[in-house]
Every structure is written in structure tokens, then in C-alpha cells.
Amino acid sequence: MKRLFLVLCFLALFCSAAFAKEVKFIHITDINLNTNNAYKLQETIKEINSYPDIDFVVFGGNNISKTNIDNLNTFLYLLKKVKKKSIVLLGSSDVLASSGIDKKYYLKRVKRALFLRHSSKTNYVFEKNDIIFVVMDGVKQYFQSSNGYYNKNELNWLDKTLTKYEGKNVVILQHFPITQTNSNWIQTAKVENYLEVLSKHNNVKVIVSGHYGQNAQSDINNIKNIITQSYSKEGAYNIIQLDFDDNFIGTYLVK
Numbered sequence: 001m002k003r004l005f006l007v008l009c010f011l012a013l014f015c016s017a018a019f020a021k022e023v024k025f026i027h028i029t030d031i032n033l034n035t036n037n038a039y040k041l042q043e044t045i046k047e048i049n050s051y052p053d054i055d056f057v058v059f060g061g062n063n064i065s066k067t068n069i070d071n072l073n074t075f076l077y078l079l080k081k082v083k084k085k086s087i088v089l090l091g092s093s094d095v096l097a098s099s100g101i102d103k104k105y106y107l108k109r110v111k112r113a114l115f116l117r118h119s120s121k122t123n124y125v126f127e128k129n130d131i132i133f134v135v136m137d138g139v140k141q142y143f144q145s146s147n148g149y150y151n152k153n154e155l156n157w158l159d160k161t162l163t164k165y166e167g168k169n170v171v172i173l174q175h176f177p178i179t180q181t182n183s184n185w186i187q188t189a190k191v192e193n194y195l196e197v198l199s200k201h202n203n204v205k206v207i208v209s210g211h212y213g214q215n216a217q218s219d220i221n222n223i224k225n226i227i228t229q230s231y232s233k234e235g236a237y238n239i240i241q242l243d244f245d246d247n248f249i250g251t252y253l254v255k
Contacts, residue, residue, distance in 0.1 A: 021245045023129050024053055026084075028237035029060025029175070029210030030230035031075075032093065038074050040235060042081070047254075049083045054239075055128055057084045060210040060228065061091025061175030067099045067144070072106065076113040086114060090122060090139045091175040091211065092148065097141050123157055125165075131242060132165045134158065136174035138188070148176025148211065149189040155197050162201040169244045170204045177209040179218055179225050186212060198223065206249060208240065215253050224249050 026048055033041055048057060059079070064071035079086060088110045095106050103122050111118045119126075122137035136158065138148040150158075162170060176188040178195065188194075188211075198204055198221060206224045215229035215236070226249075228238040236255035241248070 021129050021131070022241065022243040023055050023131055024239065024241045025055050026051075026057045026237055027060055027173075027208055027210075027226075027228045027240055028057065028231050029089075029228050030062040030091065030213070030232055031059070032062055032065035032230070032232040033075050033078075034065045034071050035074050037232075038078060041078050041231075044231075044235060044237070045078060045081050048237075049081075051084075051239075054084050056087055057082055058087045058173055058208070059089060060173070060208070061089040061139070062093045062211065062230075063088065063091065064094055065232075066093060067096040067101050069101065072101060072109065076109055079110070079113050086118070087126075087133075087135065087173065088118065089135060089173060089175050090137060092139060092144055092146055095139060095141045096144050102141050103137075103139070123154055125161060130168070131244070132168045132170045134161055134170055134172045136172055138174055138176045146186045147189050150176075150194050152193075155193055158194075159197045159200065162197070162203060166201070166203055168203060171242065172204060172207045174207065174209050176211050177225065177227050178207065179212075179216075179220065179227070181212050195220070205244060206242065217251070226251055229253060229255070 031041060063075050095101055095103050107120045111120050124135050126133050137154055138150045178188060178191040181187050204223050208226045210228050212227050213230045216227040218225045229236040231237055234255045236253055239252045241250040
């Protein structure tokens with residue numbers, strides 16, 4: 001009887017997990033890490049590891065303050081201490097080909113640090129609880145610019161990817177927002193081309209980005225745009241909770 005009870009409990013837990021659609025993740029962006037401020041991120045990682053119900057952590061780009069090997073090595077050393085699945089995006093300060101750290105090298109090092117459990121591509125897809133997560137690039141690697149730019153090849157890839165997953169709920173993760181800002185210095189270039197691609201599809205529910213510095217949310221064509229505040233300002237990061245079965249999109253800024 002006891003064994004039957006344990007089996008039934010196991011099956012109940014299994015079925016609950018199998019049909020769970022909720023996803024909860026941490027978005028931490030614009031860390032601007034260097035060898036002098038690494039202690040701050042180390043303490044935050046301890047805090048992140050203490051959460052019992054986080055599915056993964058997104059490092060949203062501008063992970064290091066300046067493109068050099070010391071900063072990258074420091075970031076990767078701390079990345080290894082994260083006990084959750086990690087997704088690492090690129091930002092404008094992360095890569096510069098002339099410094100010897102281009103996109104290929106950066107992501108190769110990330111993949112090695114995470115024991116090969118990370119994509120080596122800058123545009124890719126992963127799935128969690130029936131939600132499709134699309135990672136976009138937008139970074140220039142041959143010269144550094146605070147303006148992101150999603151080129152034609154990337155947008156063609158996005159168009160094909162959204163078509164492939166037409167019947168799924170899609171969340172896009174990227175460093176550079178597609179919303180407008182008052183600063184031409186950081187405004188993403190030619191966002192109208194990106195918006196044109198999105199207008200052809202109705203499966204994108206959320207876009208998560210950083211770069212603009214301030215915590216903000218807005219709706220564009222029924223898509224929730226979440227911008228997370230720069231971690232380097234107040235040690236802030238977002239906990240984002242999604243449950244599209246209940247039409248729930250929740251954020252909580254921790255600082």
C-alpha cells in the first residue's frame with residue numbers, strides 16, 4: 001500500500017511538471033564587469049543561486065566593461081559559479097575583433113566555461129515549457145558602437161524562425177531594444193526593419209532587452225517590451241515570470 005502511494009505521488013508530480021507552462025528566469029544586463037568590481041557580482045550570484053524556482057539566468061550583454069582578456073576571464077570565472085542554466089548574450093562592450101575577442105572567440109570561451117551547455121551561435125533558439133526563446137545578436141564586432149543594428153541576414157533568419165514556430169508562444173532575448181529613446185547615442189538603428197518582420201507574425205509575446213539603462217516596459221503591436229535596468233547602477237536585475245496559459249507576464253526588479 002505504501003509503495004502504491006509513493007508511485008501515485010510520483011505520477012502526480014510528474015504530470016504536474018509535464019503540463020507546467022510557467023517559466024521564471026532572471027535577466028541581468030549591463031554588468032560592465034572589470035577586475036575591480038567583480039566582488040559585487042560574486043555576491044549577486046550567491047543570491048541568484050539561493051532561488052529554488054528559477055529556470056535559467058540570462059546575462060543580457062555588456063557583461064564586461066571593456067573588451068580585454070582580463071575582464072572576460074573574470075566574467076567567465078564567476079559565470080562558472082552560477083548553479084542555474086545560463087544564457088549569455090553579447091553587448092556593445094563585449095566584443096571587438098581588433099582586440100582578439102570577436103564573437104566566435106567570446107562564445108567559444110562561454111561554451112567551454114559552461115561545459116559545452118551553451119550555443120556557439122549568436123542567433124539561436126531554445127525551448128522551455130513549450131515556450132520558444134529566440135536569441136538575437138545586433139552587435140557590431142569590427143568597431144564598437146553604442147548603437148545596435150539588426151542586419152538583413154539576422155532579420156531574414158528571425159522571419160524564418162518565427163514562421164517555423166508559428167503555433168508557439170515566442171519570447172525574444174536581445175541586448176538592444178527596438179523601442180524609441182531620447183538619446184541618439186544609444187538608439188538602436190533602423191528599428192523599422194525589425195518591426196516590419198514582427199508585423200508579419202503574431203506569435204511574439206515578449207521582447208526582453210537592456211542597454212538603455214533604465215527599467216521600462218511598453219507595448220508595441222501587442223508585444224510586451226521589457227527593458228531591465230543596468231546592473232552596474234544599483235546591482236539591479238529582473239525576475240521575469242511567464243504563464244501564457246493565464247495571459248500572465250510578471251516582472252520584479254531586485255536591487
